[in-house]
Amino acid sequence: MKWKIEFIKEAQQDLKRLDPYNRKLILKAIEKTAERPLPPPDGIGKPLGNHSAAKLSGYYKIKLRGLGYRVVYQLVREGETLRVIVISVRDDEAVYKEAERRVRNLAAPADKASAE
16 A cells, blocks of 8 residues: 655655656655565665764655665554655755754644744
């Protein structure tokens, strides 16, 4: 069963900045991953842990070595949604720091709403 794909606003902007050829290949990789996004043995997702640059435990990555890009995504179990957080060049530290910043920004509005 294929998971629904959702892009956060910044990830949509990442996608728009890509040239059409790379965009097509990256979207194809995301579509393929959405069919089996969990880690092995059930799927093809690659879990992220806590790096020295960022704490992304519970998130996953798609490595596009030939293109030099990484995609970081989150699995939202209710609704079975694959949420794309960042699409960026394959500079480990930079892509994971950006993903962590975006994850914190996603959580911030929810924190504010619950405090009110």
